[in-house]
Amino acid sequence: MSSLLAHLNEAQLAAVTLPAEHALILAGAGSGKTRVLTTRLAWLISTGQVSPQGVLAVTFTNKAAREMNARLSAMLPISTRGMWIGTFHGLCNRMLRAHHRDAGLPQAFQILDAQDQLAAIKRLLKTLNVDDERFPPRNLQHFVNGAKEEGLRPGEVDAHDEYSRRCVELYRAYEEQCQREGVVDFAELLLRCHELLERNQLIREHYQRRFRHILVDEFQDTNRLQYRWLGLLAGGGAAVFAVGDDDQSIYAFRGANVGNMAAFEREYRVRSLIRLEQNYRSHGNILNCANTLILNNRSRLGKQLWTDAGDGEPVRVYEALDDRQEAQWLVEEVRGLVREGWARSDLAVLYRSNAQSRVIEHALFSAGLPYRVYGGLRFFERAEVKHALAYLRLLENPADDGAFLRVVNFPARGIGARSLEALQDAARAAGTSLFEATAAVPGAAATRLAAFARLIQDLRAQTARLPLPELVEQVVERSGLAAHYQAEKEGQERLENLRELVNAAAVFLTEEGIGLDLPAALGVSAATEPAQVFALTDGSGNEPLPADVLAAPALTPLAAFLSHASLEAGDNQAGEGVDAVQLMTIHAAKGLEFDAVFVTGLEEGLFPHENAVAGTPRGPGRVTDPGEAGLEEERRLMYVAITRARQRLYLSFAQARMLHGQTRYSMRSRFLDELPEAALKWLTPRMQHRAQPAWSEGYRGAWEGIDPRSRGRAGGAHAGARQTSGSAVRSRGVGADTGRLDEHERRASQRFDRGIPWRVGQGVAHARFGEGVIVAIEGDGEDARVQVDFGRSGTKWLALSVARLEPVG
DNA sequence: TCGGTTCAGAGTATT
């Protein structure tokens, strides 16, 4: 016990040992949040206040759930197998499998990932002959998920105009299609589980009695439905221990509702609000920047990070002429750090949007510096893996039309679009699945379709008794996928992934099956006869569930593996252990930390992103992120970026940047000017005004006047960067790139000379909008546009060939 | 059925 609580600071200790009551823990970045959560769990169990079965701990990502499991089993001599620790989706999935009859689902229902869902919607629109120009599938997907996350079924959505009424109709049709095919999308997992608990008193009260303690991680990221789901489970008097940080709320755009924190405090009458403010990650100057920046946000619960680690190094700020030079400087800086003995994997380059990585990757690649980019396709999302999974899904559930269509003609079997149309007509007429309709379709296609159906049936019959990995292997072979990729000249990697899928199945059986181990989760042993199950229940001494409520706790290994594949998309890239510079978006960096961090592209329009600031309409009739709220979320994003750094932090921006094929000139980010000057060290001269006299002689003169030593060290002067660029590129033999920077510069200044007499930061007057300041310039000649901030009249893009602007001041 | 061309769109993303 004493060792469990040792080394906790005062606030952490207070949080861990709170009595069984609702609590809100405001856990700042780097304040030991995970530690508090897991120690709380361990403390509750080891002091006998609750049994492992009486706890529900929920996270957003599998990674976080895994970490909690691992740390808990390291602290306590218990197996976390069967404990209710998992993601919202994972736990809902488990509950729906156990009570599938009451939830109105087949026990082996399949889970659609975002990609599958979009495909299902496209297919729906096609069958209904809906104009997908007027109803873009993506918008509909957004509409459906948005409604579900608000807990709304088609009948409950407010639809005032013709358009939204049509959307609701399509939502209804989509639901019917899913139900018919026995599939469930991500949002449906939560909504269906919520409805199960809401409508079924017996089941609800059972779980309410069972879970005495509910722990929630990243509470600021919960959406409204998740909040209500927690409310149902906690309704029987459980103590809710919510951990979160409103300053790190960066997912409003995908439905997160920070307001849940304040709502929780109010509605649950939280008496214990504990702030974890001591930071164990970063040095003082870095924290000082984070604290000062976030003071500019108005809607906060309030919190100030501190450290006893000392000020450390100043935060370095660098102004580049353009994005390429920014990248070049970064490469030089990374080289310097590596020379000094920093590990590459402890260095991170962060950016606001994925598109920014290209230039940086190019520079790193040319310099021969190993790097690793986060994001992109993950293992279970790869086309070949999805193909194999579609075959497996068909074995488990022949009604899955989506899976059917994905592989009926892959590898090619001469079943073309026309045959499929005939098949779909036949299925619709008979009211059956495509699979069933294969027997009913007339004509020449019939033989081929029948052969495909036979293939699936044979596979099902002949693999039914095989262990999971062998089953997968058989399917990969006999479906023809293996042969197909064998024959393809660039199919080797895909073949490799299919072999990896067999491996993943083997690993799943031995290690990862925990999540869907219903007998263990429900507190019964797998060997128990069904009749006995209901007497045993969950081991917590609660009243048992009646026999007709609890489903037979059996799920085939294949069905379990398929849910696993949908709920956990896997790693995005190999090379985890390699010593490489880490590249990622700021969003992806949340929760991570590095010795040194580069935050790049700190320019107005990019970061804060203009869409977030301006309140751009998104989809028909929808406006999100209006003004202030959007800006505050961007600022929290900056806060997250800053607090990733342990020892050294670099902030950089560029006067000019290639964006959508055009050069764009922007002001430096307002966030830079919200940082405390005393904590900063400018590597380039700090311009007084945020305005950047892009490419002007005066500016270049000032730049070249600074200490040559710091120029060299910083990767330097423009000329220096050019040199480095040239030699590095040449030595790698990518000669075509040599001197691009010069070319770029020449063109840029030419453009500048060719008659755009405007500078970013310059005051202008417009007949209608009044006076304003140019915040960005984009494009060339006839296409040239300027973005002007007119204050109260708003920020506008104006074509220079049209708008009449007068210089002011 | 594939491969080339054309065109629009371009923000962040877990399950």
Added chain:
DNA sequence: TCTGAACCGA
């Protein structure tokens, strides 16, 4: 500028 999706011709 670059990408992905849709479309068309052989």
